[in-house]
Amino acid sequence: MNKFKLSSLLESFFIEDIGEQDITTDLIFTDGTNGKIVFIAKEAGVFCGEEIIKTGFKLFDSDIKTDVLVKDGDPIESGQQFATASGKIADLLKGERVILNLIQRMSGIATLTQKAVTTLNSSHTKICDTRKTTPGLRMLEKYAVRTGGGFNHRFGLYDGVMIKDNHISFAGSIRNAVEAVREKAGHMVKIEVEVETEEQVIEAVNAGADVIMFDNRTPDEINEFIKLVPAGIITEASGGIQLSNLASYRDTGVDYISLGLLTHSYKALDISVRVNVDKGGE
Helix, strand or coil: CCHHHHHHHHHHHHHHHHCCCCHHHHHHCCCCCEEEEEEEECCCEECCCHHHHHHHHHCCCCCCEEEECCCCCCEECCCCEEEEEEEEHHHHHHHHHHHHHHHHHHHHHHHHHHHHHHHHCCCCCEEECCCCCCCCCHHHHHHHHHHCCCECCCCCCCCCEEECHHHHHHHCCHHHHHHHHHHHCCCCCCEEEEECCHHHHHHHHHHCCCEEEEECCCHHHHHHHHHHCCCCCEEEEECCCCCCCHHHHCCCCCCEEECCHHHHCCCCCCEEEEECCCCCCC
16 A cells, blocks of 8 residues: 555544544543554454554554554454554544544455455466446545455556446447547556456457457356457456356356455455453553
């Protein structure tokens, strides 16, 4: 993750939450007393968010000490204490909820992604995400996908050409759309075309597409369509693919399967923050 963008994101999240002040904390803890909190997993999953913990608390006070006992991508078990933060009580309380919200969500995405990779169980086909992310959280959510063993599709409209059905309809044909891009884009830009029929596959190949995505096609349809795609053109399947039917796409031979569910239908991992009282609240 870009550390400068991460700090900027966290600052904006803290500002949203705190506003002018944390009324509760500021009225109770006025003497700068130190304390310690511990992060505890309440269910098993894949951890993601090491830098969220380390960077987040430092924005309040550079003297806050964080100790993250696991790395991103490590498994965590129910009941496991995997991180601590020590410093001024007021700063710990102001920062813990935003930090907790983020690592719960990122760990949930990493956990779901790992499950998808395991379910597919392919030595060739890779699982990747889509642009169906939460506004403002795309960098974090896509990082969580990578942490879970997946790959990233384009990050936005700016870093990859993807000619979809509406582009094709407005342009008049796949060839028209591809040629318009080729005429104006630089040589570093790859062109992906979304197809739904055999005729569109052939047109995309002849137009010079770099990537062909089979949209909302069954495994049987993809098995037929992929025979029309020459070696050297990357293939992708997307649309209508869930964990329940993911394994049926294992033998289609596509290079990637993109799953919007990784970032729009995940369940946040259950994690809590508790005051450490065993050591007297260091």
